[in-house]
Amino acid sequence: MITTEVFADRLELHAFGRLSLAECKEFEELSNYRLHFNGPLDLLLDLRELESCSLDALVEQIRYGRMHSRDFSRIAVVSGSGLVAWAALLSQVFVEAEIQVFDEIEMAQEWLGEPGKLELSH
Numbered sequence: 001m002i003t004t005e006v007f008a009d010r011l012e013l014h015a016f017g018r019l020s021l022a023e024c025k026e027f028e029e030l031s032n033y034r035l036h037f038n039g040p041l042d043l044l045l046d047l048r049e050l051e052s053c054s055l056d057a058l059v060e061q062i063r064y065g066r067m068h069s070r071d072f073s074r075i076a077v078v079s080g081s082g083l084v085a086w087a088a089l090l091s092q093v094f095v096e097a098e099i100q101v102f103d104e105i106e107m108a109q110e111w112l113g114e115p116g117k118l119e120l121s122h
Helices: 021-038 055-067 082-093 105-112
Strands: 002-007 010-019 041-053 072-078 098-102 118-121
Touching: 002 021, 010 021, 021 041, 021 055, 041 055, 041 105, 072 105, 098 105
Parallel strands: 010 041, 041 072, 072 098
Antiparallel strands: 002 010, 002 118
């Protein structure tokens, strides 16, 4: 399951349990809409509660990252898992965004800065 918070200049994705392809597609639709109207965005990925990811969801995320390699300015990944942190840093091969990995969400939000006005939550 994922929840998404949408700000004027940033998206925050919070993942819980197992991530499915349908949830990935839903996030992609939302981010595509925001990117179309706002241009490059910052992205916060809170993966602390992520337990697993289906293979098709993983492949989709790689495809999406490659398609949008220039659409995100900075990406903050929050995770207590060394494997997730390693994968996030490896993804810099596919995207031009500056990527940082954090153990605490507050540190990630501080690095990204104060978001623009909250517009909606999903």
